[in-house]
Structure formats: C-alpha cells, structure tokens
C-alpha cells in the first residue's frame with residue numbers, strides 16, 4: 001500500500017466520471033492519495049472543478065483557458081477568471097499553453113492567450129500549468145521570455161529542453177506515458193533531471209499507465225508511474241512518491 005500520492009493534473013469534471021465521481025474521489029484517500037489538482041479548460045470546467053474542490057478535502061483546482069478551447073474567447077474574457085482567484089482552493093492558472101496538433105485556433109491567437117494568462121498568473125502570484133503539444137520551440141521561447149513559476153505538464157521534450165525548463169525554476173510533470181514502451185525520451189530525461197524538479201500526474205481520465213493503458217485513468221494509478229521512475233533511478237516507488245508529493249506542495253504553495 002502506497003502513500004503520498006499527489007496528482008498534480010487531473011480532469012475530474014470529465015463526463016467519464018459521471019457515474020461514480022463522488023464515490024471514486026472519496027475512495028482515493030484510503031488508497032494513499034494525499035492531494036489532487038483538477039484543471040479547468042474553460043469557464044464551465046473551471047466552475048465544475050471549483051465545486052468539486054469544495055466537496056472534498058485535499059482537492060484543489062486550477063482556472064484557465066486550454067489552447068484547444070480558444071475559439072470563442074479573446075484576451076478580454078480573461079476577466080471572467082477573476083472570481084476564481086478569490087477562492088483559496090484555486091492554486092494555479094491552467095491549463096494553458098500551445099497545441100499545434102489540434103489547431104482549433106491560430107498559432108497567433110494561442111500565443112496571445114498563453115502569454116496573457118501567464119502575465120495574469122504572475123500578477124496573482126500563482127503558478128501556471130502548461131500544456132505543450134507539438135509546440136516545444138514556441139513554448140520554451142514564451143516561458144523564457146515571461147519566466148512564470150509552474151509546471152510543464154505531460155513533458156514530452158528532449159533532455160536539452162528539460163534542462164532549459166528547470167533552469168527557469170519550473171517543474172516537469174510525468175504521467176502514464178512514462179510507462180509506455182514507445183516513450184523512449186522520457187527515461188533519458190528522468191535520469192538527467194534531479195528528482196526534486198519532477199511531479200506526477202494522471203491527466204485523467206486519459207493516459208492510464210501500463211498495465212491499465214487504454215482504460216479510464218484515476219489518481220490511484222499514479223504508483224505505476226512511480227514504479228517506472230523508481231526502476232529508472234534505482235530507488236523505491238515509495239521514495240519517488242515521497243519526493244514528488246513534496247515537490248507538488250512546493251509547486252502549488254501548499255503546506
């Protein structure tokens with residue numbers, strides 16, 4: 001039985017949890033989960049996660065506009081995030097970033113909203129939760145120019161990029177992808193980057209780790225990621241969980 005499982009990136013508002021959301025989240029505490037941050041992707045999902053955060057201990061939320069959800073939004077809409085920042089359960093601005101895979105809006109618009117949300121986070125003294133899909137170059141350029149605190153979630157870049165990101169003082173988030181056999185760069189990155197810069201996440205309901213790949217994911221599967229990282233580093237999974245949950249608290253300014 002593992003403890004100190006901190007899920008730094010979840011989506012418990014997702015309809016995949018509609019049938020058993022309450023009982024599932026309640027059960028996580030008994031399975032060693034000590035903290036969850038569930039991310040907003042637009043106003044509706046941020047409200048849903050805010051409501052959940054008021055129903056459960058050790059459950060926090062992030063407020064922001066995901067790069068896949070920008071069609072109907074402009075910089076003026078960022079003021080709609082304002083009320084969330086008065087909530088003590090709001091621990092970050094996210095998830096924000098660049099997604100050049102889906103391209104639901106232009107690169108220009110994505111970059112504009114990304115930078116504006118980073119500046120908002122800095123003004124509020126909050127960390128950012130960054131999504132980067134097929135946009136490594138622009139993501140790194142913007143992070144270097146704006147220097148937020150926060151996490152680059154679902155890290156998929158090179159060792160060189162990882163070094164640049166941690167030089168900025170940010171954390172790297174790893175999820176079930178780290179357990180996939182075809183994820184060749186991740187073990188290299190994990191070997192090269194100090195464990196105190198790494199946090200664990202599910203991105204649930206997606207990206208369940210092996211041996212549950214393809215199934216619905218939840219925070220209780222995080223030990224499979226810790227086992228894989230422990231294997232790479234030659235330490236126990238519990239040690240990985242202990243260090244990364246401490247990192248998660250530092251990332252989100254939690255005691």
Ligand SMILES: [Zn+2]
Pocket residue numbers: 009010011039095203
């Ligand atoms: Zn996500």
